[in-house]
Amino acid sequence: MKKLLLGDEAIAQGAIDAGLSGVYAYPGTPSTEITEYIQDSPVAKERNIHRRWSTNEKTAMEAALGMSYMGKRALVCMKHVGLNVCADPFVNSAMTGTNGGLIVLVADDPSMHSSQDEQDSRFYAKFAMIPTFEPSSQQEAYDMMGEAFDLSEQLHLPILMRVTTRMAHSRAVVEVADEPRQQNELNYDAQASNWVLLPAFARKRNVVVTGQQPILEQMAVDSKYNKYIDAADHKLGIIASGIAYNYLMECYPDGCPYPVLKISHYPIPKKLIRRMTDDCEFVLIAEEGQPFIEDQVRGVMPGNAVIKGRLTGELPRTGELNPDFLKKALGIESSESYAPCEDVTPRPPALCQGCGHRDVYTALNEVLKEYPNARVFGDIGCYTLGFLPPYKAIHSCVDMGASITMAKGASDAGQWPAVAIIGDSTFTHSGMTGLLDAINENADITVIISDNLTTAMTGGQDSAGTNKFEAICKGLGLSEDHLKVVNPIPKNMPEITQAIRDEINYHGVSVIIPRRECMQTLQRHLKQKKAAK
Amino acid sequence: MKTDIILCGVGGQGILSIATIIGEAAMKENLYIKQAEVHGMSQRGGDVQSNLRISSNPISSDLIPLGGADVIISMEPMEALRYLPFLAKDGWIITSSTPFINIPNYPDIETIKADLQKISNVIMLDIEQAAKDNGVPRSANVILLGAAQKALGIEYDKLEDAIRRVFGRKGEAIVEANIKALAIGKQAQK
Numbered sequence: 001m002k003k004l005l006l007g008d009e010a011i012a013q014g015a016i017d018a019g020l021s022g023v024y025a026y027p028g029t030p031s032t033e034i035t036e037y038i039q040d041s042p043v044a045k046e047r048n049i050h051r052r053w054s055t056n057e058k059t060a061m062e063a064a065l066g067m068s069y070m071g072k073r074a075l076v077c078m079k080h081v082g083l084n085v086c087a088d089p090f091v092n093s094a095m096t097g098t099n100g101g102l103i104v105l106v107a108d109d110p111s112m113h114s115s116q117d118e119q120d121s122r123f124y125a126k127f128a129m130i131p132t133f134e135p136s137s138q139q140e141a142y143d144m145m146g147e148a149f150d151l152s153e154q155l156h157l158p159i160l161m162r163v164t165t166r167m168a169h170s171r172a173v174v175e176v177a178d179e180p181r182q183q184n185e186l187n188y189d190a191q192a193s194n195w196v197l198l199p200a201f202a203r204k205r206n207v208v209v210t211g212q213q214p215i216l217e218q219m220a221v222d223s224k225y226n227k228y229i230d231a232a233d234h235k236l237g238i239i240a241s242g243i244a245y246n247y248l249m250e251c252y253p254d255g256c257p258y259p260v261l262k263i264s265h266y267p268i269p270k271k272l273i274r275r276m277t278d279d280c281e282f283v284l285i286a287e288e289g290q291p292f293i294e295d296q297v298r299g300v301m302p303g304n305a306v307i308k309g310r311l312t313g314e315l316p317r318t319g320e321l322n323p324d325f326l327k328k329a330l331g332i333e334s335s336e337s338y339a340p341c342e343d344v345t346p347r348p349p350a351l352c353q354g355c356g357h358r359d360v361y362t363a364l365n366e367v368l369k370e371y372p373n374a375r376v377f378g379d380i381g382c383y384t385l386g387f388l389p390p391y392k393a394i395h396s397c398v399d400m401g402a403s404i405t406m407a408k409g410a411s412d413a414g415q416w417p418a419v420a421i422i423g424d425s426t427f428t429h430s431g432m433t434g435l436l437d438a439i440n441e442n443a444d445i446t447v448i449i450s451d452n453l454t455t456a457m458t459g460g461q462d463s464a465g466t467n468k469f470e471a472i473c474k475g476l477g478l479s480e481d482h483l484k485v486v487n488p489i490p491k492n493m494p495e496i497t498q499a500i501r502d503e504i505n506y507h508g509v510s511v512i513i514p515r516r517e518c519m520q521t522l523q524r525h526l527k528q529k530k531a532a533k
Numbered sequence: 534m535k536t537d538i539i540l541c542g543v544g545g546q547g548i549l550s551i552a553t554i555i556g557e558a559a560m561k562e563n564l565y566i567k568q569a570e571v572h573g574m575s576q577r578g579g580d581v582q583s584n585l586r587i588s589s590n591p592i593s594s595d596l597i598p599l600g601g602a603d604v605i606i607s608m609e610p611m612e613a614l615r616y617l618p619f620l621a622k623d624g625w626i627i628t629s630s631t632p633f634i635n636i637p638n639y640p641d642i643e644t645i646k647a648d649l650q651k652i653s654n655v656i657m658l659d660i661e662q663a664a665k666d667n668g669v670p671r672s673a674n675v676i677l678l679g680a681a682q683k684a685l686g687i688e689y690d691k692l693e694d695a696i697r698r699v700f701g702r703k704g705e706a707i708v709e710a711n712i713k714a715l716a717i718g719k720q721a722q723k
Contacts, residue, residue: 004556004557004560004566006570029573030573113571114572166569166596167595169569169570169571169572170567170570170595171568171569172566172567172568172595173560173565246593247593247594247596248593249593250593250598253593322596323594323598324598327598334600335599335600335621336600336622337600337621338600338617338620338622339617339618340617340618341614341615343640343644343645344614344615344640345611345636345638345639346580346636347578347580347611347635348579348636349576349577349579350577350635352577352578389637458573459576
């Protein structure tokens with residue numbers, strides 16, 4: 001059966017067809033559509049595949065590991081920075097090993113289309129000593145899911161599946177199975193001596209995991225996803241991984257005149273690389289992300305060849321690749337084209353018209369006029385756009401939850417007023433623990449939880465704490481007198497500004513919750529209501 | 534057959550539904566398709582584009598190289614110009630003439646129109662007005678698609694069939710409105 005699928009959807013379909021029992025994820029561009037596709041899948045419903053959103057990537061990773069422990073196939077999905085959040089269970093899942101197949105899907109975002117850095121997840125897999133798959137096409141993405149689950153069960157290791165933005169968000173026709181595989185039965189094969197990482201047992205596992213590395217490398221050498229395509233002209237050889245392989249082939253519609261090594265399965269297949277460095281005078285390395293292969297090729301086996309790539313300037317050191325960068329590196333002229341039009345101005349994203357965050361920033365700016373030294377620590381979400389004109393309202397945005405803890409640290413340093421602004425979903429993801437720290441020390445900070453009842457930035461997914469924020473704050477020990485809920489609409493401006501002013505002037509922890517539904521989900525809900533009538 | 538298309542506009546203008554219709558028509562013809570989309574932050578009122586490639590031969594890259602696009606279909610006149618370096622010298626621009634002004638420094642619209650007129654193959658249409666005048670106010674984007682039909686190299690009937698399949702489950706009235714919109718766009722072709 002043929003389907004036109006996004007890379008993310010091909011991954012989701014591949015997982016379902018491989019007998020998936022649960023997907024665990026926190027929304028994050030460009031990985032969100034995987035879980036959404038499974039949530040909408042009739043097969044997933046029929047099989048009762050777990051598909052609800054998790055509170056953050058760490059809870060997702062651990063739940064997936066628990067499902068694997070019971071012998072079933074689990075998938076955990078995240079954007080690249082999510083892997084930082086779950087780095088502890090991720091690295092240690094290689095130490096415990098797996099029972100049912102476990103795939104950790106990470107979508108990297110080179111060029112930072114929707115992210116704060118462009119870290120390359122392949123380093124994490126190397127660090128954890130597990131195999132990585134990196135598809136070059138949507139068909140490979142689909143096919144690899146089944147094979148990665150099989151491999152995970154064969155090796156008793158989690159598998160990292162790495163995609164980048166263009167693979168995640170590009171559509172192509174994919175041939176998919178007519179019938180999904182059976183799901184695994186619950187089993188009790190997991191050995192406690194592997195799964196209890198007390199030092200004495202962990203040391204033994206460490207020897208096993210480390211000892212497996214030559215096997216993993218040989219598998220990469222033999223993998224059908226790593227291809228050595230020889231050609232007549234050995235002046236140059238080209239190593240291309242993942243989606244960079246597509247850009248390379250775009251440069252040579254009639255076939256590449258030089259040997260090409262396509263890498264989509266790691267650890268790097270040293271034997272194949274050595275063949276190229278021995279045979280070719282120059283080797284160009286094209287990879288999406290950081291120079292992961294290039295660093296290893298330079299460090300491990302210089303061979304006879306001169307290595308070219310991101311580290312020598314033939315390809316840009318940062319940012320995503322495209323066909324024209326490859327053309328330039330290969331000495332091929334780009335097609336004749338128009339010059340950029342000088343009258344075009346940038347059109348940055350902005351908060352939607354009618355968005356509650358707008359009213360929150362209007363109120364906050366109004367009050368902070370009275371406190372010229374105030375610092376506002378922002379967080380990750382739509383409201384980060386409050387940095388841009390006309391609001392220019394925040395002074396930092398670092399990682400999920402950092403608003404509250406940075407405000408606390410600033411206050412510890414002597415700053416006043418120290419204000420944190422964080423969204424509802426970000427607060428439950430990583431803000432609650434920071435608020436507990438602040439409450440325990442009665443830090444002099446004002447926290448605004450701007451609650452729009454959804455995870456808005458990624459398209460309106462459920463938010464884990466909806467209807468629970470007052471209870472969470474009180475449960476963490478916040479004084480009821482300094483917990484205020486307001487409705488951020490223009491006519492309530494006097495009430496909101498008064499609440500902000502009062503709580504800044506109170507020298508202890510206070511939380512203000514402006515609460516109004518996101519305009520995007522509101523419109524969607526109104527449409528659904530209309531359709532139901 | 535090979536057509537490289539850039540679809541563009543401002544987040545929320547509905548460029549992806551144009552892509553869906555073209556993709557549906559191409560898939561029915563057993564053509565190869567690659568379509569890179571933009572999701573995430575820029576959808577909030579920022580500039581958005583999609584690279585759509587259809588071909589009778591396998592397609593390598595998900596992205597269109599510089600000077601490679603056969604047609605730019607744009608829901609907004611300045612956005613059409615943003616991707617000019619990707620347009621082939623003999624390529625077409627099919628664009629709405631109505632500016633979407635959500636930034637304080639939007640350039641003078643007459644300057645933008647003059648820049649567009651400098652390109653050899655341009656169709657500029659007031660699709661919003663045409664949609665209103667013809668009683669299909671929600672199908673402005675399909676008028677644009679109709680105007681791009683020849684440049685896309687897809688037969689008119691195939692696009693019509695694709696519309697029937699894509700909008701079929703939304704009811705006959707919506708299907709007919711979109712087919713009418715496609716016909717209005719077709720008339721505007723050069």
